[in-house]
Amino acid sequence: MPGQSTYRPPYTITQEILNRAAWISEAIGRLTLLTDPVRALRLRRVNRVRTIHSSLAIEGNTLSEAQITAILEGKRVIAPPREIQEVRNALTAYEHFDAWHPEREADLLEAHRILMSGLIDEAGTYRRSGVGVMAGAQVIHMAPPAHRVPNLVADLFAWLAGSDAHPLIASSVFHYEFEFIHPFADGNGRLGRLWQSLILAHWNPLFADLPVESLVFDHQGAYYQALQASTDQTDCAPFIAFMLQMLAEALATISPQVAPQVSPQVGALLRALQGEMTRETLQAALSLRDRKSFRARYLQPALADGLIEMTIPDKPNSRLQRYRLTDQGHQWLDRQD
Numbered sequence: 001m002p003g004q005s006t007y008r009p010p011y012t013i014t015q016e017i018l019n020r021a022a023w024i025s026e027a028i029g030r031l032t033l034l035t036d037p038v039r040a041l042r043l044r045r046v047n048r049v050r051t052i053h054s055s056l057a058i059e060g061n062t063l064s065e066a067q068i069t070a071i072l073e074g075k076r077v078i079a080p081p082r083e084i085q086e087v088r089n090a091l092t093a094y095e096h097f098d099a100w101h102p103e104r105e106a107d108l109l110e111a112h113r114i115l116m117s118g119l120i121d122e123a124g125t126y127r128r129s130g131v132g133v134m135a136g137a138q139v140i141h142m143a144p145p146a147h148r149v150p151n152l153v154a155d156l157f158a159w160l161a162g163s164d165a166h167p168l169i170a171s172s173v174f175h176y177e178f179e180f181i182h183p184f185a186d187g188n189g190r191l192g193r194l195w196q197s198l199i200l201a202h203w204n205p206l207f208a209d210l211p212v213e214s215l216v217f218d219h220q221g222a223y224y225q226a227l228q229a230s231t232d233q234t235d236c237a238p239f240i241a242f243m244l245q246m247l248a249e250a251l252a253t254i255s256p257q258v259a260p261q262v263s264p265q266v267g268a269l270l271r272a273l274q275g276e277m278t279r280e281t282l283q284a285a286l287s288l289r290d291r292k293s294f295r296a297r298y299l300q301p302a303l304a305d306g307l308i309e310m311t312i313p314d315k316p317n318s319r320l321q322r323y324r325l326t327d328q329g330h331q332w333l334d335r336q337d
Contacts, residue, residue: 007155009177012237020244021168027251028204047209052090054217055190061086085118093194097208102199103161105153111194116187126150127185141231143182152181167203171196172243176236179227215246253327262332266307269298270329276311276322307332
């Protein structure tokens with residue numbers, strides 16, 4: 001019943017969910033032992049920019065990671081003012097991330113106020129009218145009436161505070177229920193994803209900067225399908241399974257698995273790569289004259305193994321193309337120290 005702490009969101013723990021939760025828990029345990037504090041600090045900013053880019057891109061923001069980094073550094077960026085405001089708000093929200101507690105409703109309202117400041121009039125307050133979730137021109141979900149929102153959110157926080165569910169499960173349930181309630185006029189998607197990260201980060205700090213959002217962005221069709229399937233079944237098991245898969249894939253991208261496969265040529269390339277470099281500059285840094293050999297023995301293997309990436313991946317032959325280390329590339333270098 002609304003207003004009572006006995007509310008329990010409907011969800012089933014399937015074998016698939018149990019297996020994924022077990023794998024994530026083991027992976028987190030290994031990473032906690034292996035995490036290098038220096039590397040963690042370096043990757044924190046990289047992953048935070050990636051997270052903000054992906055979360056806002058899901059909502060239609062077109063700014064690139066490079067533009068977001070420029071805004072973070074206080075540089076001037078030419079882009080739609082609303083999109084710049086969205087990025088600035090998200091950067092500010094993450095500055096407050098460590099001070100928020102996932103079980104405090106007041107912190108959720110403050111987070112919404114920061115995320116949506118200057119974007120909507122109702123920033124930091126629950127919606128006062130009905131709202132539907134759209135997929136193109138089709139309404140795929142009618143959220144509960146506005147007058148029920150305060151009680152529904154209070155019930156959800158009461159459940160979270162009293163639940164003995166594992167944080168991997170509880171955070172996914174909260175995320176789904178939050179999107180189902182859709183308590184705000186706008187900003188529900190980015191705030192729901194942020195709050196799941198906050199719940200997980202209070203279980204293990206590694207989750208504070210895990211780039212889960214980039215995977216959700218890559219699979220956003222499946223993200224919305226999992227939300228819809230959970231609503232259709234009145235059971236959020238499909239959404240729990242989906243989010244655990246995203247968490248597992250995000251962890252896999254930062255697991256220390258690349259060192260044994262790196263050839264001496266690729267290792268030399270990784271050591272030579274500083275920031276973003278063109279193919280010509282990188283080849284010159286390695287004192288290599290044969291372009292064909294450089295591509296075949298150095299550049300292509302490093303790209304294929306995910307150790308470096310293109311700055312313009314959709315135009316591989318662009319004259320503006322540059323290459324930079326990925327998280328896995330940084331990780332390999334750190335393990336050589």
